[in-house]
Amino acid sequence: MKKIFTPVILLTLAFFTECKKPETKDTASCDIEFTLGYSKNTLQFNHTYPYGSGMNIQFSLLKFYAGNFYFERADGTREHFTDKYLILEEGKYSGHIGELKAGSYVKAGIGYGINQNRNTQNGADAQVGTDYPQDDPLNPAADMYWGWAQGYIFMKLEGRIDADGNGSFGDPNDILFSYHPGNDELYRAFEYTLNFSPEAGKSYTIAANLDVNTLIHNCDFIAVQFAHPANTSGNQFIAAKNLVDEWGNAVTLAVK
Amino acid sequence: MGQCRYARCKIAFYALFLLLLQACGPSATESPPQPLSSWPPLPEPYYNRYTKARYELGERLFFEKRLSAGNAVSCASCHKPERAFADNVPVSPGAGNSAFGFRNSPGLLNIGYAPYLMAEGGVPSLEHFSVAPLQEAAEMNQNLALSIKKLQADTVYLRLFRAAYDTLPSIKYMARALAVYQRYLLSSGSPYDAYLAGDTEALSPQAQKGMTLFFSSRTGCSGCHSGFLFSDFGFHDIGLSVKENDPGRWRLTGSESDRNRFKTPSLRNVALTGPYMHDGRFGTLEEVLEHYRQGGEKTPNRSTLVRPLDLRPDEVQAIISFLHSLTDTVPYKKSYL
Numbered sequence: 001m002k003k004i005f006t007p008v009i010l011l012t013l014a015f016f017t018e019c020k021k022p023e024t025k026d027t028a029s030c031d032i033e034f035t036l037g038y039s040k041n042t043l044q045f046n047h048t049y050p051y052g053s054g055m056n057i058q059f060s061l062l063k064f065y066a067g068n069f070y071f072e073r074a075d076g077t078r079e080h081f082t083d084k085y086l087i088l089e090e091g092k093y094s095g096h097i098g099e100l101k102a103g104s105y106v107k108a109g110i111g112y113g114i115n116q117n118r119n120t121q122n123g124a125d126a127q128v129g130t131d132y133p134q135d136d137p138l139n140p141a142a143d144m145y146w147g148w149a150q151g152y153i154f155m156k157l158e159g160r161i162d163a164d165g166n167g168s169f170g171d172p173n174d175i176l177f178s179y180h181p182g183n184d185e186l187y188r189a190f191e192y193t194l195n196f197s198p199e200a201g202k203s204y205t206i207a208a209n210l211d212v213n214t215l216i217h218n219c220d221f222i223a224v225q226f227a228h229p230a231n232t233s234g235n236q237f238i239a240a241k242n243l244v245d246e247w248g249n250a251v252t253l254a255v256k
Numbered sequence: 257m258g259q260c261r262y263a264r265c266k267i268a269f270y271a272l273f274l275l276l277l278q279a280c281g282p283s284a285t286e287s288p289p290q291p292l293s294s295w296p297p298l299p300e301p302y303y304n305r306y307t308k309a310r311y312e313l314g315e316r317l318f319f320e321k322r323l324s325a326g327n328a329v330s331c332a333s334c335h336k337p338e339r340a341f342a343d344n345v346p347v348s349p350g351a352g353n354s355a356f357g358f359r360n361s362p363g364l365l366n367i368g369y370a371p372y373l374m375a376e377g378g379v380p381s382l383e384h385f386s387v388a389p390l391q392e393a394a395e396m397n398q399n400l401a402l403s404i405k406k407l408q409a410d411t412v413y414l415r416l417f418r419a420a421y422d423t424l425p426s427i428k429y430m431a432r433a434l435a436v437y438q439r440y441l442l443s444s445g446s447p448y449d450a451y452l453a454g455d456t457e458a459l460s461p462q463a464q465k466g467m468t469l470f471f472s473s474r475t476g477c478s479g480c481h482s483g484f485l486f487s488d489f490g491f492h493d494i495g496l497s498v499k500e501n502d503p504g505r506w507r508l509t510g511s512e513s514d515r516n517r518f519k520t521p522s523l524r525n526v527a528l529t530g531p532y533m534h535d536g537r538f539g540t541l542e543e544v545l546e547h548y549r550q551g552g553e554k555t556p557n558r559s560t561l562v563r564p565l566d567l568r569p570d571e572v573q574a575i576i577s578f579l580h581s582l583t584d585t586v587p588y589k590k591s592y593l
Binding site for chain 1: 374376378379380381383384385387388389391392399400401404426427428430431432506507508509510511512
């Protein structure tokens with residue numbers, strides 16, 4: 001009896017093993033890489049660019065959240081990467097979006113900032129920022145977090161203006177500017193044209209070209225030099241809104 | 257003879273009272289420090305309850321200078337235990353640079369009862385808040401990841417984190433331990449509390465007179481400084497001119513009706529926590545009382561309770577004497593030493 005029993009078990013196992021479908025990957029690995037430009041030039045930090053009428057500008061910091069990506073097919077159906085956030089900053093303007101289903105896409109969406117489901121400004125029920133793992137973009141160690149008001153800083157844009165246009169940035173009339181948009185009303189999501197047909201098992205990088213000159217198109221750094229608005233009133237909010245509203249115009253996407 | 261018996265009884269009463277207070281004092285025990293019996297229970301989140309190990313870890317972290325740039329300052333540098341966990345300068349300097357904030361360092365005793373933190377009320381809990389000053393440029397000025405790296409290199413912290421949370425040092429549990437420690441910074445043992453407990457001689461006649469004035473509609477002090485912590489935790493414009501471009505609660509809400517409104521601070525231990533006001537503009541309680549006596553400046557949202565007060569100098573001194581009676585008598589002692 002025992003002699004029969006063992007082969008039966010082995011045969012049964014073999015049957016089920018053969019029945020199991022071989023694993024086939026139906027997704028492609030998808031990264032995004034931002035390239036910073038200023039008009040037709042590559043943007044370099046602490047490099048002088050013309051600004052406004054006869055003035056010069058230098059940028060010292062551009063750091064921002066991009067996330068909640070999606071890819072849309074011609075029939076309007078989407079593949080979402082909800083709750084996926086990247087921090088893009090000098091030395092690392094790229095990151096992994098995720099595994100995207102193979103197919104054909106015509107649009108892509110990007111959120112700039114942290115959407116209100118995750119933003120801790122929404123009270124005690126929100127997940128405490130420090131509860132995220134230390135290397136998570138949402139941990140305050142990423143230095144994109146307001147302790148005093150709770151909530152994330154969606155982007156940091158800092159630099160200085162040579163207001164008299166004499167080439168020196170240290171004159172009394174020259175100014176430093178610091179824009180840190182960061183409340184729910186300043187979260188922005190934009191959709192871009194992107195003809196993208198990823199094949200299963202392959203890796204792709206979305207090239208996001210960010211023209212900082214377009215991004216700051218409606219900013220008046222002379223009038224409002226400091227914009228860290230945690231509320232939705234006053235000049236700081238309007239100035240920050242003028243900045244984040246341009247994400248849609250300032251970025252174009254292509255497949256690398 | 258009768259007087260002698262009375263004196264003995266009084267000494268015995270005080271001894272008993274002090275013993276009870278010592279039991280409530282801020283030293284780590286297996287069970288959490290208890291607030292005074294007349295106070296409501298201390299709220300505590302289910303996910304970060306008191307244990308002795310957590311309290312001791314939080315306490316050590318609170319005094320840990322390695323959590324700041326250049327190992328220059330600790331939380332306790334600006335929240336000094338001997339000053340009821342406030343600072344004795346208008347605005348405290350940050351670590352590793354010359355940056356200053358723009359607010360006076362508030363006392364931390366009884367902060368576990370606060371329904372929200374910061375002068376504009378933007379932070380909902382100690383767990384949300386406790387690491388905020390660590391990265392602030394004008395405060396401890398060090399990235400949290402670097403702080404953790406320093407702690408992970410210290411075998412004492414490896415042991416303490418293991419005991420408290422069964423984990424390696426991490427940002428999450430550093431925040432939680434600091435929250436536990438600060439939650440249980442409870443004041444106790446003031447002459448005022450002894451008076452409320454039945455010792456009618458705990459307050460001098462002058463302080464008793466001040467207490468009557470304090471709670472009277474004539475001064476309106478208790479209109480905002482109410483309850484067992486002497487704070488309604490509301491936001492009020494008390495007629496202080498705007499300095500350093502600090503718009504108070506407006507900063508958070510953007511509502512014009514919130515401009516220049518700041519959270520009512522507790523008055524417990526107020527004699528120790530000067531300089532006063534959100535920006536430390538007044539050095540003494542006499543200056544504070546003079547501000548209220550004059551009725552403050554005509555700011556847009558000035559509280560109707562702030563108006564000129566017809567107070568004689570002896571009445572002002574009586575109120576100050578009462579405020580001194582809110583000072584704890586149990587000195588703080590580090591439990592891990």
